[in-house]
Structures are given as C-alpha cells and as structure tokens.
Amino acid sequence: MKQEILYELETPYRQPFRLEGFRFGEGEHSCAIVGGIRGNEIQQMYVCARLVKALTAMEKQGMILQGHEILVIPCVNRYSMNVGKRFWTMDNTDINRMFPGYSQGETTQRIxxxxxxxxxxxxxxxxxASFYLPGDFVPHVRIMDTGYQTSSLGNLFGLPYVVMRTPKPIDTTTLNYNWQIWESNAFSIYTRETANIDEESATQAVSAVLRYLSRVGVVKYTCHSGYLSTVINENDLATVLTPAGGIFRALRVPGQEVEYGDTIGEILDPFTAEVVAPVTATTSGLVFFAIDKPLVLEHEVAFKLIRRLHA
Known part of the structure; x- marks a missing residue:
C-alpha cells in the first residue's frame, strides 16, 4: 500500500487542502474508488476506510492479482467535513457538480x-454517493444510461438492485457521467446512510466491491454470491409526496413491503402533535427510499417505492 498526496492547494486559512489516495498493487489502472465528495458523506468515507483496511491485508497476502492497480480516495472534501457542511465551506458549491473540472477555475473546479x-x-x-435529499435507501448500484455504459456489469456487485438513470443536464457535471464519457465503466453505490455510520450496510458495500473486483479478475477473494440483482429504471419508481407540512413520522423503512393505500407515514402538527394528514402508499411494492427529516413542507418527496410487477 502506498499513501500519496494526489493534490495540494494552499489556502488563506488553516493548513493546505490535500487530496490523499491509497494505491494497491502495480500495473494496469484497473479500478479507482472514491468516497466522500460532500462534507456530510461520513458513511461513504467510512466504507472506503474499511476498503483500505481490507485491501492492505489482501495485498500482504498476495491476493491482489499481478498487473493490476487499485486507487482508493476515501475523502475529497475534508474541509467541509471538518465544519459539518455538505458543500464547499467558502461558497457553498458542490464539487460533484464541477466535473471534469478546470485547473484555472474556481476552487471547487480545481479540486x-x-x-x-x-x-x-x-x-x-x-x-x-449520496442522494440530494436526506434519507435512507435499499443498498443499490446506480448507473448512468449514457450510451457508454455496460449495465450487465452492475450485477457483479451482488447488491439487491441495479438502478438505471437517464441523465439530466445537471448530471453531465458529475463524476459518474464524466467517467463514462472518458471510457471508464462507472458505478455509483448507495448505502443505507450518509451522515451517520451504519455498520451493516457498510459491511455489505465492502463485500460488494471486493466481490466485483474478484469477478472482473483484479483480486483473489472468496465470498458468498450476494443477491441476484434486479435491474430497475429510476423513472419507474413511484414517488410519494407529503400531503401537508409539519413534523414527519415514517412508519415504514427501506426494504419493507407495502400495499396500495397503506399508511406509511404521518404528518403531525408541530404545536399539538395531532396527526394532520396520513402519508399513503400510491402503489403496492417495496419501500426503496424514505426521507430522514423531522420537518417537511407540503409536496416534498417522502418515499420512493418499487412497484410490484402486477400492481
């Protein structure tokens, strides 16, 4: 394992900004793994840290196959992470909306x-990666449908779902999209948490990456086969909106089955704690995403559901 400073930027306050990476093996550039780009992506950084630990042990045992190099970058935005902000501390811009970047541009473009x-x-x-809304997912792999993707590779992670996303204009400046344009097979992995650590889904994510690297011939790793992934299109997910503003109470969590018309959440009056309105399932299926937010406005996304095929 080689720990390197990949980029350093002098700043007017505190110590210089550093982008650090960990290299394993030697040879062909086989796989690059990136963790927290945003300052609240603690779970994403933690999963990468777990991968650094696992790959270090595997390299000592000769389990990284000859002629392959793996690069892991656990944290991109440590400045924002240090002060508890999701975006860049100085101007509140999102690094994951600045790719492929510009070396003579604004700070986040340079990073x-x-x-x-x-x-x-x-x-x-x-x-x-993490979602633009605070909340929890069923662990899954997400792939941009750019025309350059190889969607069948997503099944090799052995996670429950592979989600295909049709890119919108805002997606063209993300890391995933630009990786594909520059001819890498790019995948975004979503675990259950973002700002908090969830050991179970972190372990599942580490196993998924090592399983994938084993199946594409980069490492020697023996594990259970995982899930037979179901491929879904993001546009086919059913969205459940909040019917009113107030305190939000979720009654279902990701992974649970629901029936059409079930009460899966409640909106409470913030002053009396009385139920203002129920949040009901718009289809029968499975909870894929649930928002994790105590106060909501009317018509916010509360849940995303995977429709049952016959529903």
Whole structure:
C-alpha cells in the first residue's frame, strides 16, 4: 500500500487542502474508488476506510492479482467535513457538480479537475454517493444510461438492485457521467446512510466491491454470491409526496413491503402533535427510499417505492 498526496492547494486559512489516495498493487489502472465528495458523506468515507483496511491485508497476502492497480480516495472534501457542511465551506458549491473540472477555475473546479486527473483512465470507477435529499435507501448500484455504459456489469456487485438513470443536464457535471464519457465503466453505490455510520450496510458495500473486483479478475477473494440483482429504471419508481407540512413520522423503512393505500407515514402538527394528514402508499411494492427529516413542507418527496410487477 502506498499513501500519496494526489493534490495540494494552499489556502488563506488553516493548513493546505490535500487530496490523499491509497494505491494497491502495480500495473494496469484497473479500478479507482472514491468516497466522500460532500462534507456530510461520513458513511461513504467510512466504507472506503474499511476498503483500505481490507485491501492492505489482501495485498500482504498476495491476493491482489499481478498487473493490476487499485486507487482508493476515501475523502475529497475534508474541509467541509471538518465544519459539518455538505458543500464547499467558502461558497457553498458542490464539487460533484464541477466535473471534469478546470485547473484555472474556481476552487471547487480545481479540486474536481485534480480528482478527475487522478481517476480517469481506470477501467472501472466506483463512487460511493449520496442522494440530494436526506434519507435512507435499499443498498443499490446506480448507473448512468449514457450510451457508454455496460449495465450487465452492475450485477457483479451482488447488491439487491441495479438502478438505471437517464441523465439530466445537471448530471453531465458529475463524476459518474464524466467517467463514462472518458471510457471508464462507472458505478455509483448507495448505502443505507450518509451522515451517520451504519455498520451493516457498510459491511455489505465492502463485500460488494471486493466481490466485483474478484469477478472482473483484479483480486483473489472468496465470498458468498450476494443477491441476484434486479435491474430497475429510476423513472419507474413511484414517488410519494407529503400531503401537508409539519413534523414527519415514517412508519415504514427501506426494504419493507407495502400495499396500495397503506399508511406509511404521518404528518403531525408541530404545536399539538395531532396527526394532520396520513402519508399513503400510491402503489403496492417495496419501500426503496424514505426521507430522514423531522420537518417537511407540503409536496416534498417522502418515499420512493418499487412497484410490484402486477400492481
């Protein structure tokens, strides 16, 4: 294992900004793995830290196959993480909306450019990402449908679901999209948590990455086969909106089955704790995403459901 400073930027306050990476093995640029790009992505950083620990032990045992190199970057935005902000501390911009970056641009463009220079050219790219809304997911792999993707590779992670996303204009400046344009097979992995650590889904994510690397011939790793992944399109998910504003109480969690019309959440009056309105399932199926937010406005996304095929 080699720990390197991939990029350093002098700042007017505190110590310099550093982008650090861990390299394993030697040879072809086989896989780059990126963790927390945003300052609240603690779970994403933790999963990468667990991978660094696992790959260090595997390298000592000769389990990284000859001719392959793996790069792991656990944290991109440590400045924001240190002060508990999701986006860049100075101007509140999102590094994951700045790719492929620009070395002479704004600070976040420079960081994105340095990160992309470090990870482009790898055959496989894996990004531990988070959703724009605070909440919990069923662990899954997400792939941008750019025309450059190889969607069947997503099944090799052995996670419950592979989600295909049709890119929107805002997606063209993300790491995943640009990886694919530069001819890497790119995947985003979503675990159950973001700002909190969930050991169970972190262990599942580490196993999924090592399973994938084993199946594409980068490491020697024996594990159970995982799930037979179900491929779904993000546009086919049913969205459940909050019918009113107030205190939100979820009555279902990701992974649970629901029937059409079930009460799966409640909106409470913030002053009396009386139920203002129930949140009901718009289809029969499985809870894929549940928002984790104490106060909500009317017509916010509360749940996303995977429709049952016959529903």
């Amino acid at each position: 994105a450019g340095a990160l992309f220079d470090a990870v482009k050219g790898y055959r496989y790219g894996i990004h531990f």
